[in-house]
Amino acid sequence: MCVVLTFTDELTRRQGSVDLTGLRRALGVPVVAVVAGRARDLGELRELMGDPQSWMTPVVLPPTDTAELTAWISSVLTAGRYAEPCVDARTRRVDAVLLHPLWGTLIFFATMFAFFQVIFTAAAPLQAGVEDLFGFLGGLVDAHVINPLLGSFLSDAMIGGVGGVLVFLPQIALLFFMISLLEGVGYMSRAAFLMDRVMAKAGLEGRAFVALLSSLACAIPGIMATRTLPSARDRLATMMGAPLMTCSARLPVYVLLIGLLVSPDTRFGPLGAQGAVMFVLYLVGAFSAMASAWVFSKLGRSRGPLMPFYMEMPPYRLPSPRSMVLAVWEPSKGFLRKVGKIILVTTIVLWALLNLPARGETEISAAGIDTGDDAAVSAYVLDHSYAASAGRFVAPVFDPLGFDWRINVGVLASLSAREVFVATLGQVAAAEDPDNPSNALEQMTVQDGPQAGEKLFTPAVVAALMVFFLYALQCMSTVGVMRRESGSWRWPAIAFGYMFVLAWVMALLVHTAVAALT
Amino acid sequence: MGTTPEAQHGDGGTAVVPVHPEPVPGEERVIRWVMPPGTLGFVGAVDVLPPGLQPLLDDGTIEEIFVEPAAIRVRLGQDRAWRTEGARVRSALQAALTDRSRWTGRGGSSPDAVLAMAVTQVLDGHVGAFVRSHGGSITVIGVHAGEVEVELSGSCSHCPSAELTLAGRFENAVRELYPELRRIRAHEAASPGSRRGLGLLSLRTR
Numbered sequence: 001m002c003v004v005l006t007f008t009d010e011l012t013r014r015q016g017s018v019d020l021t022g023l024r025r026a027l028g029v030p031v032v033a034v035v036a037g038r039a040r041d042l043g044e045l046r047e048l049m050g051d052p053q054s055w056m057t058p059v060v061l062p063p064t065d066t067a068e069l070t071a072w073i074s075s076v077l078t079a080g081r082y083a084e085p086c087v088d089a090r091t092r093r094v095d096a097v098l099l100h101p102l103w104g105t106l107i108f109f110a111t112m113f114a115f116f117q118v119i120f121t122a123a124a125p126l127q128a129g130v131e132d133l134f135g136f137l138g139g140l141v142d143a144h145v146i147n148p149l150l151g152s153f154l155s156d157a158m159i160g161g162v163g164g165v166l167v168f169l170p171q172i173a174l175l176f177f178m179i180s181l182l183e184g185v186g187y188m189s190r191a192a193f194l195m196d197r198v199m200a201k202a203g204l205e206g207r208a209f210v211a212l213l214s215s216l217a218c219a220i221p222g223i224m225a226t227r228t229l230p231s232a233r234d235r236l237a238t239m240m241g242a243p244l245m246t247c248s249a250r251l252p253v254y255v256l257l258i259g260l261l262v263s264p265d266t267r268f269g270p271l272g273a274q275g276a277v278m279f280v281l282y283l284v285g286a287f288s289a290m291a292s293a294w295v296f297s298k299l300g301r302s303r304g305p306l307m308p309f310y311m312e313m314p315p316y317r318l319p320s321p322r323s324m325v326l327a328v329w330e331p332s333k334g335f336l337r338k339v340g341k342i343i344l345v346t347t348i349v350l351w352a353l354l355n356l357p358a359r360g361e362t363e364i365s366a367a368g369i370d371t372g373d374d375a376a377v378s379a380y381v382l383d384h385s386y387a388a389s390a391g392r393f394v395a396p397v398f399d400p401l402g403f404d405w406r407i408n409v410g411v412l413a414s415l416s417a418r419e420v421f422v423a424t425l426g427q428v429a430a431a432e433d434p435d436n437p438s439n440a441l442e443q444m445t446v447q448d449g450p451q452a453g454e455k456l457f458t459p460a461v462v463a464a465l466m467v468f469f470l471y472a473l474q475c476m477s478t479v480g481v482m483r484r485e486s487g488s489w490r491w492p493a494i495a496f497g498y499m500f501v502l503a504w505v506m507a508l509l510v511h512t513a514v515a516a517l518t
Numbered sequence: 519m520g521t522t523p524e525a526q527h528g529d530g531g532t533a534v535v536p537v538h539p540e541p542v543p544g545e546e547r548v549i550r551w552v553m554p555p556g557t558l559g560f561v562g563a564v565d566v567l568p569p570g571l572q573p574l575l576d577d578g579t580i581e582e583i584f585v586e587p588a589a590i591r592v593r594l595g596q597d598r599a600w601r602t603e604g605a606r607v608r609s610a611l612q613a614a615l616t617d618r619s620r621w622t623g624r625g626g627s628s629p630d631a632v633l634a635m636a637v638t639q640v641l642d643g644h645v646g647a648f649v650r651s652h653g654g655s656i657t658v659i660g661v662h663a664g665e666v667e668v669e670l671s672g673s674c675s676h677c678p679s680a681e682l683t684l685a686g687r688f689e690n691a692v693r694e695l696y697p698e699l700r701r702i703r704a705h706e707a708a709s710p711g712s713r714r715g716l717g718l719l720s721l722r723t724r
Contacts (some may be wrong), residue, residue, distance in 0.1 A: 025540050026538050026552070058539075059539060059601070060539045060549065060600050060601075060608065061604065063605065063608060065608075067534045068534060068609065068612060069712070071533070071534040071535060071536040071537060071612065072536070072538050075537050075538040075553070076538045077551060078536065079538060079540075079552055265590045304562060504598065
């Protein structure tokens with residue numbers, strides 16, 4: 001064993017100190033100090049890591065009895081001349097406000113609210129840039145690709161589908177930038193501390209909140225973070241709730257749907273309505289995750305002993321630019337890789353399903369469509385494709401929610417990854433109105449049933465879709481991690497099942513409510 | 519890092535005395551159990567051991583116990599190893615340390631004897647090594663009523679920073695082992711025949 005002391009610069013700055021020689025002798029193991037970000041301090045550690053055989057081992061292991069252990073710790077710290085650092089005065093003053101039961105909570109919600117406002121306002125110009133780029137590429141395809149099949153593949157699948165997802169890269173990068181900024185300056189632990197009270201009401205401890213907080217980026221690290229929970233029951237309960245937290249994969253879907261629901265010009269005073277809706281979606285996701293964790297922890301019969309909650313409050317500091325760049329670069333790279341693999345493959349498969357079987361000109365003419373009208377032809381092909389059959393096949397399930405076959409295809413496809421929903425709608429829109437795909441979604445009309453001809457994306461349908469995406473477990477990677485972390489298929493199956501039912505029921509309720517109001 | 523866990527000692531005699539083991543280089547069977555200074559109030563061999571420890575001595579687990587100013591030196595029996603006996607010895611030791619009235623040092627140990635041993639330990643330790651590395655030496659002339667009288671020689675005498683090295687390092691190191699230290703009086707080694715007033719002190723060097 002070897003002890004590596006970190007944050008020794010912080011210790012010195014706050015008038016604390018520790019004598020490494022004394023600590024080494026008292027512990028009976030090697031002790032080295034490092035400061036993260038200072039590579040030149042690593043020499044001693046490197047040397048040590050190269051030769052583990054030379055490490056001292058303690059002659060007598062530390063005691064396990066609590067009283068003896070406390071005495072041992074106290075004695076070792078004395079031998080190591082440990083002087084406790086004083087609390088950073090600035091940090092203490094800031095914490096007096098930020099950890100205040102009332103002001104702290106208010107500031108927490110205000111911060112979160114501002115967070116989503118920024119995601120919408122700051123990302124918009126960047127997003128427009130990416131959109132312009134793909135518009136330009138689409139123009140190139142139209143101008144130069146003569147083969148209709150290749151043209152359709154490039155403009156529908158590649159630009160409409162994959163490009164449609166890539167548009168959200170600025171927003172995802174911004175989300176991770178803001179999360180790592182909050183974490184870097186030390187605010188995240190304060191948020192976890194404030195939320196410990198709330199978590200206690202849900203029968204869980206603060207550590208579960210940390211897992212749920214990680215799920216804001218992605219449920220996978222969130223589920224992995226449940227390893228820190230000592231009680232198996234709490235761990236499973238947290239795992240069952242974590243996928244309900246609004247992860248970054250939901251972001252493109254929400255942005256698309258919010259764009260259909262609320263105009264960017266709608267404002268509540270100084271606040272954009274789009275950011276406000278996003279904030280509510282995150283809030284409902286967090287609340288549902290906690291409620292679900294609470295239910296599952298109640299279902300677990302055995303009640304373990306209550307473990308104390310430790311959480312270190314780091315001093316406020318400015319994160320290093322390097323760590324911020326890394327914090328944005330890594331998830332952006334991950335997103336691009338996901339787009340390059342899962343989303344690309346699914347999009348290609350979907351493109352095939354949406355465009356096959358191929359229709360001959362005679363058949364199209366026989367259906368009474370002018371073969372010279374490209375838009376009408378592609379709409380006809382789309383409407384009679386394999387994907388349409390699949391979408392119509394599951395229609396009985398989704399009809400009550402107001403979804404039509406095109407949305408159904410998107411929902412089915414999004415089971416592999418949520419962003420595919422955006423890619424699917426992008427493809428459908430590009431096929432239906434090649435000249436102006438961005439307007440196509442808004443103009444889309446219902447094709448089947450009694451409402452045929454009416455607007456498809458009514459507020460009720462969009463709201464139902466949002467709620468469906470809020471609750472449904474449409475992420476096979478999460479299912480896989482859950483299987484690995486819980487050791488059987490039982491829990492992922494339960495999670496998938498309960499979330500699907502919950503998603504369907506909630507979407508129905510919201511659809512009914514919004515339809516009644518509008 | 520949170521708060522430092524402070525084991526309270528000295529209240530009611532029930533609290534656990536903070537101790538930790540430190541090996542003695544070259545002596546595998548010996549461990550110094552470091553404890554707060556003044557826990558026992560005497561140094562040297564032990565005449566009467568508390569009931570908890572005596573059986574360990576009787577059955578051969580422990581061969582010898584020797585008290586230092588801020589540690590207890592325990593030597594295990596011939597065929598014993600600390601890996602296996604450590605926990606048992608520690609529990610017995612810790613229980614025994616809660617009641618110092620059960621311990622009796624061999625011969626009447628006075629506070630000055632404790633101080634004298636503390637001074638010796640400091641001079642044998644890294645402070646002594648530091649002085650020697652600067653070509654000087656410190657000789658203890660006497661220890662009396664919490665005062666230590668030392669003589670500086672070699673390059674230490676007449677060195678302007680001798681006052682600092684001694685007042686700083688030496689005194690602090692001794693005080694760590696014997697907090698009741700009143701003061702340290704340093705003399706420069708003078709030319710023979712001009713020693714000042716040392717006859718008044720009863721010399722009890724070790």
